[in-house]
Amino acid sequence: xxxxxxxxxxxxxxxxxxxxxxxxxxxxxxEALEPIRHLAIQHRGxxxxxxSFARETxxxxxxxxxxxxxxxxxxxxxxxxxxxxxxxxxLIAVPFQPLREALGMDANASNISYNELxxxxxxxxxxxxxxxxxxxxEKLTMxxxxxxxxYERFVALNALFEQxxxxxxxxxxNTSVSxxxxxxxxxxxxxxxxxxxxxQPWTLLTSAFREGNSQALVAATRSLATALRAxxxxxxxxPWRLQLEVLYNRAAPFDAAKWLYLLAxxxxxxxxxxxxxxxxxxxxxxxxxxxxxHGAGILVRVVLGGRPPVSNFYETMLWLPFxxxxxALIFEHRHRVTYVGIAASTLAAITxxxxxxxxxxxxxxPVVAVLRSNLWLTxxxxxxxxxxxxxxxxxxxxxxxxxxxxxxxxxxxxxxLELLLYRSIQVGVVLLxxxxxxxxxxxxxxxxxxxxxxxxxxxxxxxxxxxxxMLHGRFAGWLKGPGxxxxxxxxxxxxxxxxxxxxxxxxxxxxxxGGHAKPLPxxxxxxxxxxxxxxxxxxxxxxxxKKPLAS
Numbered sequence: 078x079x080x081x082x083x084x085x086x087x088x089x090x091x092x093x094x095x096x097x098x099x100x101x102x103x104x105x106x107x108e109a110l111e112p113i114r115h116l117a118i119q120h121r122g123x124x125x126x127x128x129s130f131a132r133e134t135x136x137x138x139x140x141x142x143x144x145x146x147x148x149x150x151x152x153x154x155x156x157x158x159x160x161x162x163x164x165x166x167x168l169i170a171v172p173f174q175p176l177r178e179a180l181g182m183d184a185n186a187s188n189i190s191y192n193e194l195x196x197x198x199x200x201x202x203x204x205x206x207x208x209x210x211x212x213x214x215e216k217l218t219m220x221x222x223x224x225x226x227x228y229e230r231f232v233a234l235n236a237l238f239e240q241x242x243x244x245x246x247x248x249x250x251n252t253s254v255s256x257x258x259x260x261x262x263x264x265x266x267x268x269x270x271x272x273x274x275x276x277q278p279w280t281l282l283t284s285a286f287r288e289g290n291s292q293a294l295v296a297a298t299r300s301l302a303t304a305l306r307a308x309x310x311x312x313x314x315x316p317w318r319l320q321l322e323v324l325y326n327r328a329a330p331f332d333a334a335k336w337l338y339l340l341a342x343x344x345x346x347x348x349x350x351x352x353x354x355x356x357x358x359x360x361x362x363x364x365x366x367x368x369x370x371h372g373a374g375i376l377v378r379v380v381l382g383g384r385p386p387v388s389n390f391y392e393t394m395l396w397l398p399f400x401x402x403x404x405a406l407i408f409e410h411r412h413r414v415t416y417v418g419i420a421a422s423t424l425a426a427i428t429x430x431x432x433x434x435x436x437x438x439x440x441x442x443p444v445v446a447v448l449r450s451n452l453w454l455t456x457x458x459x460x461x462x463x464x465x466x467x468x469x470x471x472x473x474x475x476x477x478x479x480x481x482x483x484x485x486x487x488x489x490x491x492x493x494l495e496l497l498l499y500r501s502i503q504v505g506v507v508l509l510x511x512x513x514x515x516x517x518x519x520x521x522x523x524x525x526x527x528x529x530x531x532x533x534x535x536x537x538x539x540x541x542x543x544x545x546x547m548l549h550g551r552f553a554g555w556l557k558g559p560g561x562x563x564x565x566x567x568x569x570x571x572x573x574x575x576x577x578x579x580x581x582x583x584x585x586x587x588x589x590x591g592g593h594a595k596p597l598p599x600x601x602x603x604x605x606x607x608x609x610x611x612x613x614x615x616x617x618x619x620x621x622x623k624k625p626l627a628s
Contacts, residue, residue, distance in 0.1 A: 109291035110150050112298035113282075115319045117305070119243040119258035122443045123382075126319045127153075128326055133440045134237065138230045139188065140170035140436075153237065158283045160238035164191045169230045172436065173223040179203070191238075194231055204228060240283075244301075245275055246309035256312075267308065275304050322381050322441075330374030331395060331429050337367035338426040345419045357415060364418055367425070368402050375399060382441045385455045390580060391439050393462045394432040398425035400466035404504055408497060416490075417497050420473040428469075435598070453522065457515035461537070464508030465576050468544065468569070471501035475565035479615040482559060495558040498565060499551060502544055509541050532583040536575040543568045559619040566612050570605075 114128035121133070131153035132142040143149045156163050167188035171177050174184060180199050182189055194200050207221045217225070236242075240262065247256035248266030259265060261279045264272050278301035285293035306313045344360025375386045375395055387393050398421075405421030408414070432439070478494040516534070517527040528534060547564045550556035556564065 105151070105286060105289050105294055106291045107148065109294045110148060110154075112295055112302065113154070114150055114323050115316070116244065116298065116302055117314045117319060121440065123441065124258075124314045125441070126322050128323045129440070132326060134233060136439075138170065138234050139168050140172070144168075154283075154286050156234070156237045157240055157242070158287050164238075166190055167193075169194065169227060169234060171223075171227055173220070175220055176223045176227065179220070179224075189227075191231070191234055200224065200228060200231065244279070244305060246305065246312050249309050249311075264308075271308065275301075275308065278304060318381065321377065325374070325377045325381065328374075330370050330377070331432070334367040334371040334374065335426055335429040335433075337363045337370065338422045338429070341367060341422040342419055342426065345415050345422065349415055349419075360415075361418065364402075364406075364422055367422070368399075368406065371395075371399050371402070371425070378441055382443070384443075385459060387458050387462050389438060389442060391432055391437040393465075393576075394428050394437070396459070396462050397466040397469060398428040400463040401425065401470040404467050404470055404501065408500060412493075412497070414493055414497065416474070416477060416494055417470075420477055420497075421470055424466075424469055424473045453515060453519040457512055457519055460508055460515055461512035464505050464512055465572065467501055467505035467508055468540075468572050471498055471505060471565050472569040472572075474498040474501055475562040476611070478558060478562040479566070479611065482562075482615055483618055491558055495561065498558075498561060499548075502548055502561075502565065506541065506544050506548060509537065509544070513537055513541065532579045533575065536571065536579050540568065540571045540575050543571055559615065563612055563616055566608065569608075 114126055116127040117124055118127055118130045119125075120130045128150055131149040135144065135149055135152060136142040144152050167186065167190045169189050169191065170187060171180065171182060171189050172187060177184055177186065177189075180189060180194075181197060182193075203221075203224050207217065207224060210217060210221065240260075242261050243258035244261045245259040245264040245267075247258055248264075262276060264275050267275070278297050281297035282294060282301055285291075285297050341360045341364035344356050344363055346360075348354070348357035348360060378392065378395075379386050382388070387396050401424050402421045405417045408417045474494060474497050478491065478498060481490055481494060513534075516537075520529065521527045543564075547556065547561060547568065550564075551561050
């Protein structure tokens with residue numbers, strides 16, 4: 078492997094020194110890119126339209142699905158057809174500052190160019206020791222893991238430059254749906270004449286794009302699409318599936334839902350101040366529209382991925398607020414109060430914003446084998462993440478209660494918030510207990526044991542016991558409204574550890590990152606400090622007030 082890395086480095090160094098700089102290609106029309114968007118390609122184990130491939134590849138390499146305001150498909154084609162234009166551009170994301178220093182980068186620069194990595198050779202010199210540690214099955218340090226991440230981005234960019242695109246379905250004699258597709262320039266397994274019939278339209282396509290010839294580009298793309306589908310029609314994706322995914326990419330349903338949730342917050346909060354029914358109707362209308370769009374986006378991901386909507390951490394951040402909103406709508410219908418709509422909209426908006434800005438993979442990736450056919454595990458995961466949604470809703474309601482307490486709101490408002498908070502905790506506890514039991518059933522079926530003290534199991538149990546204590550304390554009269562609110566906010570730290578901390582910072586069966594911890598996000602540190610200060614403020618005000626409003 079090390080020898081292959083060195084050979085690849087030598088070849089790329091020669092290409093940088095020999096290839097001349099080219100002028101920017103003439104732009105093709107946006108309409109001419111439409112047929113290319115719907116070309117099927119195999120990427121990361123899934124068949125998808127070229128539109129998704131372009132967005133996901135750019136996001137992986139650069140940290141953003143588009144460069145500037147350019148169409149991702151046009152950018153990807155430019156990288157493929159004119160690599161010399163891009164080799165000096167700082168495209169490859171290097172988010173870890175110690176690695177920037179090790180590579181000799183400017184500490185303030187977040188990206189490095191292909192040429193810099195090739196010419197300095199610093200990245201390649203760091204790899205052999207890391208590869209040897211991997212071969213010995215030793216845990217990598219944070220710097221080493223980030224180094225491998227940058228190398229993978231470098232390889233992905235180089236694959237674009239070399240046109241290593243799996244566009245050709247596997248040969249007809251291969252009857253496996255999961256068989257790897259073939260590179261467009263090496264469609265082995267087909268007759269020589271058919272190989273040439275596949276390569277020729279691709280060559281015409283790239284030439285037309287470089288020349289900015291929109292008409293020729295459309296003709297070449299259609300010819301290529303026909304040839305690719307005819308090569309092995311039994312395993313080529315259905316047109317409706319490709320069209321649906323392109324529509325999903327364009328519609329960006331979760332972005333639309335995010336803005337509608339923000340509108341709902343404004344409308345519902347304003348209706349509390351001015352007591353106008355029209356504002357409340359606007360807020361509830363925006364809330365329902367956001368909820369329906371949110372649900373439709375999740376449903377489309379399920380159809381396209383063919384799996385439950387919680388197969389990676391990004392998708393849990395879509396499912397969690399959806400369940401919270403469903404619970405809130407049930408409460409709103411039952412109790413006819415505005416607070417729960419404000420709380421759920423706030424939670425949904427914050428979660429969707431975080432899902433966009435955290436370094437998570439939003440692609441529709443294939444489900445892992447263990448989730449593919451196990452009904453118990455699927456229900457377990459859906460239930461556990463649903464409980465996170467209910468308890469997160471309770472946490473937002475607790476903050477509203479704390480804010481009302483600090484603002485010395487009237488007792489009826491506090492009593493209403495306390496009731497909603499209590500009901501949310503009840504729903505969360507039932508779901509969490511059910512999810513733990515479902516997980517135990519699955520664990521026994523898979524490993525022959527119900528409980529193994531895995532970090533996720535342990536922290537889920539700790540969280541369950543905490544919120545059970547909250548319910549018991551409130552039912553027995555030991556805790557009043559302020560105590561329940563403060564306990565819920567404190568319990569969210571446990572929930573956060575169960576949901577996020579175990580997944581990325583501990584090694585276990587439920588770890589998304591395999592124990593390779595990423596740097597602690599600054600936003601999380603700010604939240605923890607602010608939350609502790611808020612809890613302290615509410616506690617102090619409630620303790621020293623002469624007449625507690627919620628006693």
